[in-house]
Amino acid sequence: MQQRDFTIRELTLKANEIRQSIISMLLEAGSGHTAGPLGMADVFTTLYFDLLRHDPANPTWSERDRLVLSNGHICPVLYAAMAHSGYFPVEELLTLRKYGSRLQGHPHRDFLPYLENSSGPLGSGLSQAVGMAIADRMDNGIATSRTIYCLLGDGELNEGNNWEAIMLGGKEKLHNLIAIVDRNNIQIDGYTEDVMPLDSLNKKWESFNWHVQEIDGNNIQAIIDAVHQAKAVFEKPSVIIARTIPGKGVKEFERKFEWHGKAPNKEEASIALNELRTLGGKIKSEHK
Amino acid sequence: MLNPDLKLNTAIFADDAEQQPIRKGFGEGLLKAGDANKNIVALSADLTESTQMHLFKEKFPERFIEIGVAEQNLAATASGLAAMGKYPFFSSYAMFSPGRNWEQIRTTICYNDRPAVIVGSHAGVSVGPDGGTHQAIEDMALMRVLPRMTVISPCDAIQAKQATLALSSNPRIAYLRLAREKTPIITTEETPFEIGKGQIMYRPEGLAQVAIIATGALVVHALRAAKDLEKKGVKVIVANIHTIKPIDTDLLIQLAKEAKAIVSVEEHQIAGGLGSAIAEVIIQKYPVPMEFIGVRDLFGQSGTPNELVEKYGMGKDSIIAAVLKIIDRKSIS
Numbered sequence: 222m223q224q225r226d227f228t229i230r231e232l233t234l235k236a237n238e239i240r241q242s243i244i245s246m247l248l249e250a251g252s253g254h255t256a257g258p259l260g261m262a263d264v265f266t267t268l269y270f271d272l273l274r275h276d277p278a279n280p281t282w283s284e285r286d287r288l289v290l291s292n293g294h295i296c297p298v299l300y301a302a303m304a305h306s307g308y309f310p311v312e313e314l315l316t317l318r319k320y321g322s323r324l325q326g327h328p329h330r331d332f333l334p335y336l337e338n339s340s341g342p343l344g345s346g347l348s349q350a351v352g353m354a355i356a357d358r359m360d361n362g363i364a365t366s367r368t369i370y371c372l373l374g375d376g377e378l379n380e381g382n383n384w385e386a387i388m389l390g391g392k393e394k395l396h397n398l399i400a401i402v403d404r405n406n407i408q409i410d411g412y413t414e415d416v417m418p419l420d421s422l423n424k425k426w427e428s429f430n431w432h433v434q435e436i437d438g439n440n441i442q443a444i445i446d447a448v449h450q451a452k453a454v455f456e457k458p459s460v461i462i463a464r465t466i467p468g469k470g471v472k473e474f475e476r477k478f479e480w481h482g483k484a485p486n487k488e489e490a491s492i493a494l495n496e497l498r499t500l501g502g503k504i505k506s507e508h509k
Numbered sequence: 510m511l512n513p514d515l516k517l518n519t520a521i522f523a524d525d526a527e528q529q530p531i532r533k534g535f536g537e538g539l540l541k542a543g544d545a546n547k548n549i550v551a552l553s554a555d556l557t558e559s560t561q562m563h564l565f566k567e568k569f570p571e572r573f574i575e576i577g578v579a580e581q582n583l584a585a586t587a588s589g590l591a592a593m594g595k596y597p598f599f600s601s602y603a604m605f606s607p608g609r610n611w612e613q614i615r616t617t618i619c620y621n622d623r624p625a626v627i628v629g630s631h632a633g634v635s636v637g638p639d640g641g642t643h644q645a646i647e648d649m650a651l652m653r654v655l656p657r658m659t660v661i662s663p664c665d666a667i668q669a670k671q672a673t674l675a676l677s678s679n680p681r682i683a684y685l686r687l688a689r690e691k692t693p694i695i696t697t698e699e700t701p702f703e704i705g706k707g708q709i710m711y712r713p714e715g716l717a718q719v720a721i722i723a724t725g726a727l728v729v730h731a732l733r734a735a736k737d738l739e740k741k742g743v744k745v746i747v748a749n750i751h752t753i754k755p756i757d758t759d760l761l762i763q764l765a766k767e768a769k770a771i772v773s774v775e776e777h778q779i780a781g782g783l784g785s786a787i788a789e790v791i792i793q794k795y796p797v798p799m800e801f802i803g804v805r806d807l808f809g810q811s812g813t814p815n816e817l818v819e820k821y822g823m824g825k826d827s828i829i830a831a832v833l834k835i836i837d838r839k840s841i842s
Contacts, residue, residue, distance in 0.1 A: 352589020
């Protein structure tokens with residue numbers, strides 16, 4: 222099922238709603254990751270409301286694209302995007318990380334079967350996506366119209382398993398595979414270039430025979446254009462290095478690695494929600 | 510005597526009994542399975558011929574994927590293939606897969622619930638001259654501890670073929686343990702095989718005093734030990750446990766009740782392997798004394814397979830000694 226076309230403005234507002242959900246979920250859970258989910262809200266919104274071939278009413282639709290989340294810790298944004306696009310009720314988001322919830326602290330297919338993969342330990346998502354892309358090509362031939370997306374963090378590129386997968390993807394020339402790297406420059410111990418330098422990241426991927434684009438990952442039009450561009454590349458897999466602002470949308474959280482792995486308290490959440498509801502102070506909030 | 514119901518190779522006690530590497534049976538089995546189940550795909554980590562996957566590769570090149578020397582990617586790519594409905598068999602040396610990629614197997618295959626078969630060749634010290642780095646003696650423990658995992662350790666090449674075919678017709682998450690060296694052929698094509706079902710291979714006249722429960726390439730030593738012991742008037746029953754998990758609980762209890770003493774035999778660390786799996790059952794259901802034949806918290810080294818099996822106390826004479834020791838323990842208690 223192709224969903225109706227949303228305008229960029231509608232998608233921007235949708236991303237804002239998803240950010241609000243993320244804050245509410247994390248406050249209720251009392252633990253979890255804040256910076257990554259907020260930074261990736263625009264990418265997930267654009268995927269779930271524009272780019273993905275999927276049908277939330279029929280999650281096992283055989284013709285669907287596949288979305289593999291490699292860095293499972295940013296799952297609040299995945300859950301929020303899934304709920305807002307119709308996979309399950311938005312109210313369920315507040316069960317995140319609680320006993321008996323379908324929304325496990327890191328995604329688990331046993332609990333939420335609409336997930337394409339369970340994840341948490343870093344570095345193995347791209348291998349799974351490569352396997353899916355190879356299987357898709359075995360079944361549907363070189364002209365397959367399906368896209369396998371893999372979302373990765375930049376910090377997780379420290380894991381060697383990724384580079385094994387990047388090598389295999391390049392070797393197999395998997396044009397049906399698009400990797401999107403959340404290049405937000407932070408990881409738990411600090412800024413990525415201090416913990417373990419990744420640059421020149423684009424040259425690294427290029428040298429493994431991938432088509433590389435570097436974009437503003439908080440610009441919805443840029444995300445749409447990059448994915449369309451990636452789909453137009455036939456001879457190799459594509460990576461989109463999405464430069465995002467960690468904590469995007471909440472000034473107090475932005476660009477601070479301290480927000481990688483913690484949840485906001487009540488006061489911080491209230492400030493964050495107010496900022497999101499007023500679009501950063503541009504409009505008045507009815508809630509305050 | 511050999512259990513006639515199993516139609517075993519009656520020439521097994523001869524020094525010149527026919528020998529085949531256990532891994533060869535896997536290669537032949539996978540080739541045959543490829544015809545029957547079109548969803549089967551094969552992945553290799555630069556050890557295609559060594560793990561006997563070349564037969565499948567030659568016949569089904571479009572269903573074969575060369576991963577290179579990258580075992581983490583080997584496991585996780587297999588998971589992705591399984592997510593799309595394929596049934597992957599992926600092979601390497603047991604030391605590297607499941608040795609190196611345990612977490613990928615846990616998360617992307619078991620936790621993720623994606624049917625795939627991990628084929629670990631060159632298990633045990635009988636790998637020989639390559640030395641301790643290449644001798645996996647921890648692999649069954651590593652795999653046995655994972656939820657959803659089936660662990661199979663065939664006793665010869667024919668059984669490896671049967672196990673491969675049984676796995677191929679009924680997709681599941683499984684570890685198939687293979688050995689490098691040629692070992693005597695114990696079973697025949699007519700020997701029945703069922704995953705999870707142990708086999709009583711040797712029975713004495715009357716009730717047994719000791720049950721030897723063995724797996725893999727050492728089963729033949731257990732059989733020959735039983736035969737020698739019978740000549741000395743010691744009555745021993747021998748069972749082959751080819752499926753370490755789920756283990757044949759009923760058979761274990763039956764053997765404990767009859768013999769009231771068990772000797773486990775495996776080419777693996779004593780910690781966490783077949784003996785441990787037996788003890789977990791026996792201690793709860795019908796406690797009897799046990800002796801363990803296996804590697805005692807050591808690494809392997811270079812040598813011929815026979816030298817190493819002897820050095821680490823897993824040969825026929827060590828098994829005989831363990832049986833005599835446990836008879837002593839029984840008489841004291």
